[in-house]
Amino acid sequence: MYNKELTKGTLQPIILKLISQRDKMYGYEITQEVKKLTLGKIDISEGALYPILHKLEAKGVLETEKVYIGKRVRKYYSVTKAGKQAVVEISQEINNFIETLNLIFNPNPVVK
Template identity: 50%
Template sequence: MYSSQLLKGTFQTIILKVLSEHKRMYGYEITQKVKALSNNEIVVTEGSLYPILHKMDEMGWVTAERVTIGNRTRRYYSLTRSGSNSLKLKIDEFERFVNTMKDIFNPSPA
């Protein structure tokens, strides 16, 4: 499992990415999905997930939809157009970041 220090800046990208591959997801589902995809290496805690979801809702990257499930209401989140644009930028940025990191760790002979 990676340290939370390391993961902090990537949660947003991870959540956006997971959402982009599904029509709509609810919070619990997202945490489970991330866990499965990362082989239990990355755990998005509730404490990180929900503030991020609500913030993205606020920014218009995701929209929430209320559905009654049994005796409670479930909020399904789905990606908006501006959300998928942001995701592209984020992935681009992250790939550049990884490349830069590689450059730093394996400097090519000058």
């Protein structure tokens, strides 16, 4: 599992991208899918997940739907129209950031 400080800045883009690839997702489902896709290397706690979801909802990037399952309520999150554009932008930014990190951590050798 990666250090929490290392992954902290990427959780919002990860969550947004994952939800955008589905029709809708609920909190626990998001945490389990991230864990599965990363082979357990990224583990998002509820304490980290829900503030991000609420922030994205407040920005109008996500919307929610409450579904009653017996006596329980499950809150599903889906990407809004504005959120779809945000996913494109954040994906480009993340990919550019990865390329920049590669310049530092995996520099190409200079051929003479």
